[in-house]
Amino acid sequence: MNRHILVMGAGAWGSALALHMHRTGARVQVWARNPATRLPTGAMPRLPDWPLPSDITVSDAIPAKPDLVLVVVPVQHLASVLPLLPAGVPAILCCKGVERASQTFPLDVLVRVRPECPGAVLSGPNFAHEIAAGLPAAAVVAAPHMDQALTLAAAVSSPSFRLYASDDCTGVQLGGAAKNVIAIAAGTAMGAGLGENARAALITRGLAETGRLAAALGGQPATLAGLAGMGDLVLTCTGAASRNYQMGLALGHGAVAEDAAAALPGVAEGVTTASALLGMARAHGVNVPIIETVSDFLAKTLTLEEARSRLLDRPLKAE
Ligand SMILES: NC(=O)c1ccc[n+]([C@@H]2O[C@H](COP(=O)([O-])OP(=O)(O)OC[C@H]3O[C@@H](n4cnc5c(N)ncnc54)[C@H](O)[C@@H]3O)[C@@H](O)[C@H]2O)c1
Numbered sequence: 645m646n647r648h649i650l651v652m653g654a655g656a657w658g659s660a661l662a663l664h665m666h667r668t669g670a671r672v673q674v675w676a677r678n679p680a681t682r683l684p685t686g687a688m689p690r691l692p693d694w695p696l697p698s699d700i701t702v703s704d705a706i707p708a709k710p711d712l713v714l715v716v717v718p719v720q721h722l723a724s725v726l727p728l729l730p731a732g733v734p735a736i737l738c739c740k741g742v743e744r745a746s747q748t749f750p751l752d753v754l755v756r757v758r759p760e761c762p763g764a765v766l767s768g769p770n771f772a773h774e775i776a777a778g779l780p781a782a783a784v785v786a787a788p789h790m791d792q793a794l795t796l797a798a799a800v801s802s803p804s805f806r807l808y809a810s811d812d813c814t815g816v817q818l819g820g821a822a823k824n825v826i827a828i829a830a831g832t833a834m835g836a837g838l839g840e841n842a843r844a845a846l847i848t849r850g851l852a853e854t855g856r857l858a859a860a861l862g863g864q865p866a867t868l869a870g871l872a873g874m875g876d877l878v879l880t881c882t883g884a885a886s887r888n889y890q891m892g893l894a895l896g897h898g899a900v901a902e903d904a905a906a907a908l909p910g911v912a913e914g915v916t917t918a919s920a921l922l923g924m925a926r927a928h929g930v931n932v933p934i935i936e937t938v939s940d941f942l943a944k945t946l947t948l949e950e951a952r953s954r955l956l957d958r959p960l961k962a963e
């Protein structure tokens with residue numbers, strides 16, 4: 645069947661997902677707020693030259709009844725884009741983070757802005773340029789009910805991009821949000837020359853605090869051992885292409901946060917998510933020392949040396 649897919653957002657991830665869906669044989673239409681100035685993907689330094697085929701239309705038009713919508717704008721802009729969603733069409737939110745103003749996940753934003761639209765999320769270890777190149781990858785589609793998640797995972801899967809289904813929307817969204825914050829910590833440690841041992845400790849203890857938070861928020865800690873948790877955490881904390889990791893590297897080298905963010909080839913969601921996740925954790929009485937340290941470091945209430953000391957000088961405890 646020639647399914648009609650609308651991709652909202654024409655950045656790196658929206659473009660990669662448009663190419664992926666086009667390869668499955670779908671008819672793909674991309675919505676961009678300003679199609680004339682859509683960045684050709686080849687203009688991004690870390691991306692190979694992968695212009696969209698001419699039969700993927702890029703415009704500011706929203707079709708009335710596509711079969712599926714993929715929403716791929718940064719989390720802080722989600723609420724301004726969702727009112728454009730065609731009514732009654734399933735939407736998969738493909739962004740990773742926490743809305744700062746409301747301290748809520750993307751699916752909560754959808755329920756607030758468009759409660760009548762059925763929603764799901766897609767998250768996992770996926771660099772856009774690798775998906776665009778058709779390299780093998782896997783991710784998770786989570787929806788409130790497993791049958792919805794299975795249907796949507798099947799709608800997006802291909803022989804090179806394997807989608808697993810989950811009904812743990814909280815765990816999947818938390819994994820995608822937290823890994824960006826931990827990756828800033830990992831990059832900072834590497835940039836400051838603290839070494840591979842320090843990075844491995846940050847990844848492991850970052851996963852531990854994310855698991856605690858998942859349990860408190862009503863998610864399943866086991867989800868954090870999967871693709872949307874450990875899988876994405878490892879990729880983002882070790883893959884040089886990660887913008888969150890690059891942000892950390894620059895901070896570790898001594899850059900000012902605003903300059904480091906401006907030099908990135910796209911959005912680093914961890915920058916805005918750090919304080920929002922910390923707010924969520926505090927509201928639920930959960931101790932998240934790495935997320936707290938990244939948030940305070942980004943807010944410039946801690947120096948790098950103070951951040952290092954704060955993490956290492958805490959009382960010893962059982963693992
Ligand atoms: N790039 C990746 O490898 C990757 C992979 C998985 C998930 N993600 C997630 O996908 C989301 C988008 O990331 P990206 O890599 O595409 O970012 P990007 O910086 O490459 O592009 C963001 C796009 O959003 C558009 N945008 C910004 N504000 C908007 C608004 N108010 N209305 C409409 N469009 C707006 C920008 O014009 C741009 O085209 C993020 O949450 C990111 O964490 C990215």
Ligand SMILES: O=P(O)(O)OC[C@H](O)CO
Nearest residue numbers: 768769770771886887888
């Ligand atoms: O470049 P980043 O840090 O936004 O990471 C991209 C993807 O989320 C990796 O899964």
